[in-house]
């Protein structure tokens with residue numbers, strides 16, 4: 001395993017009575033990487049996050065955190081990980097400073113390093129101005145920053161964030177996503193979410209879990225390839241009769257969207273855009289738009305997850 005391999009999960013299983021919540025999940029996280037862990041409600045995200053942060057025992061499997069075996073050396077391995085659970089463990093009656101000092105002690109930071117650690121976590125999370133404020137009086141976005149600050153107080157190698165933007169307004173969401181990307185430069189980050197655009201905006205790599213199993217794992221860039229659909233939108237100032245468009249090379253069907261815009265369906269493996277552009281110019285059709293249509297991530301997600309068989313129910317072993 002290379003030094004840059006911060007997490008290595010091998011054949012992870014977690015059973016509850018009559019149900020496999022996590023089924024043979026294996027993955028790795030590299031330094032400097034933000035990994036999106038995506039799945040619908042009940043897919044097994046939180047269970048996986050709880051296991052890799054040492055808060056829940058797996059039924060079987062191996063987890064290495066920065067080279068340390070979580071089951072053999074739990075204390076050391078847990079020191080390499082910071083966790084923001086879905087419900088941040090905030091003590092609302094404390095000030096931000098008091099709470100972060102408390103978290104630093106919980107993480108066994110040396111007494112003489114605590115002030116510097118608190119200052120650094122506050123600085124990274126944009127909390128410098130609110131150290132003396134009661135957590136209870138902060139906005140939800142700032143409370144979430146405090147939750148992230150407690151996760152990084154001990155400078156862990158890996159930060160695990162479970163649904164960090166749920167309940168935030170759009171501006172707060174943007175700020176937290178920027179913070180996640182920044183964290184990813186220094187730490188490895190695992191971001192659990194059911195929000196597809198969040199993964200697209202913040203992650204380098206994405207894994208999709210459905211009914212306890214990983215069903216997709218790839219670089220976010222490669223999702224683009226899957227998102228290419230087999231249609232083009234063509235806009236023409238002086239369109240010819242529709243049957244002429246239908247006869248264009250590589251076009252299987254044409255749908256008129258209005259008098260000037262058309263959806264042209266083609267085979268997925270071909271891209272007839274060049275030939276269409278050339279024809280449009282030669283024939284003087286007044287080309288003003290020619291764009292490939294993309295599937296939304298939601299469509300991709302439904303495609304991937306709906307093709308999986310329902311097999312979480314097991315004969316209780």
Ligand SMILES: Nc1ncnc2c1ncn2[C@@H]1O[C@H](COP(=O)(O)OP(=O)(O)OP(=O)(O)O)[C@@H](O)[C@H]1O
Nearest residue numbers: 016017021039040041042043044045046047048194
């Ligand atoms: N303590 C438990 N006892 C029994 N079943 C559980 C327990 N915790 C979770 N489960 C079940 O395990 C499955 C996975 O749950 P988990 O919370 O990991 O999913 P999730 O992907 O995080 O979903 P959500 O986004 O809704 O939090 C679900 O079917 C859930 O009902």
